[in-house]
Amino acid sequence: DAEITQSPRHKITETGRQVTLACHQTWNHNNMFWYRQDLGHGLRLIHYSYGVHDTNKGEVSDGYSVSRSNTEDLPLTLESAASSQTSVYFCASRETVNTGELFFGEGSRLTVL
Amino acid sequence: AQSVTQLDSHVSVSEGTPVLLRCNYSSSYSPSLFWYVQHPNKGLQLLLKYTSAATLVKGINGFEAEFKKSETSFHLTKPSAHMSDAAEYFCVVSDLGNTGKLIFGQGTTLQVKP
Numbered sequence: 001d002a003e004i005t006q007s008p009r010h011k012i013t014e015t016g017r018q019v020t021l022a023c024h025q026t027w028n029h030n031n032m033f034w035y036r037q038d039l040g041h042g043l044r045l046i047h048y049s050y051g052v053h054d055t056n057k058g059e060v061s062d063g064y065s066v067s068r069s070n071t072e073d074l075p076l077t078l079e080s081a082a083s084s085q086t087s088v089y090f091c092a093s094r095e096t097v098n099t100g101e102l103f104f105g106e107g108s109r110l111t112v113l
Numbered sequence: 114a115q116s117v118t119q120l121d122s123h124v125s126v127s128e129g130t131p132v133l134l135r136c137n138y139s140s141s142y143s144p145s146l147f148w149y150v151q152h153p154n155k156g157l158q159l160l161l162k163y164t165s166a167a168t169l170v171k172g173i174n175g176f177e178a179e180f181k182k183s184e185t186s187f188h189l190t191k192p193s194a195h196m197s198d199a200a201e202y203f204c205v206v207s208d209l210g211n212t213g214k215l216i217f218g219q220g221t222t223l224q225v226k227p
Contacts, residue, residue, distance in 0.1 A: 042220050100147055106155055107156055
């Protein structure tokens with residue numbers, strides 16, 4: 001079965017360190033997204049990609065970067081982790097901009113000390 | 114511009130009683146609307162979607178929602194709550210076919226009491 005997987009599921013790091021969260025989908029979807037979920041804020045879009053070599057900033061992109069070198073993967077990098085980036089991160093994908101259903105990974109819980 | 118408002122941050126019902134989770138939207142385009150459910154420590158899962166076909170949409174696990182253009186609403190209902198329905202629910206609006214941007218509501222926590 002096709003799926004979307006995130007790793008690691010849990011990570012603790014220190015302020016200032018670089019962290020990369022992996023996202024891999026096997027649906028061959030063009031669109032991929034990274035969200036963060038925090039109490040009181042719902043889901044907020046960090047970055048998204050509509051295809052290979054395409055990346056776009058979302059509403060809370062400061063301090064984060066992504067790259068899309070193939071269809072399957074969209075890694076999220078925190079260049080210098082800050083305590084404000086402690087959150088649960090969700091990756092999602094969908095077939096195209098014309099299809100609504102998003103398929104979500106199970107999330108990566110990041111704690112920055 | 115698009116926006117979505119979930120009118121209740123927390124809803125509590127007793128098992129076996131009806132569920133109503135309210136969602137209002139604003140959209141410059143003919144919107145597509147979705148409800149997602151998130152169980153604890155899980156990702157979001159699609160419950161149902163409206164994409165300009167029938168205004169009454171049936172989803173999984175007995176949930177349904179009605180698109181009311183005149184009221185700009187897309188409320189989620191279920192006739193009889195089950196303990197397993199306890200979760201976070203998100204209403205989402207999108208302009209599919211245009212930018213495809215998705216706007217999430219803040220979420221409604223559904224508590225089901227025995």
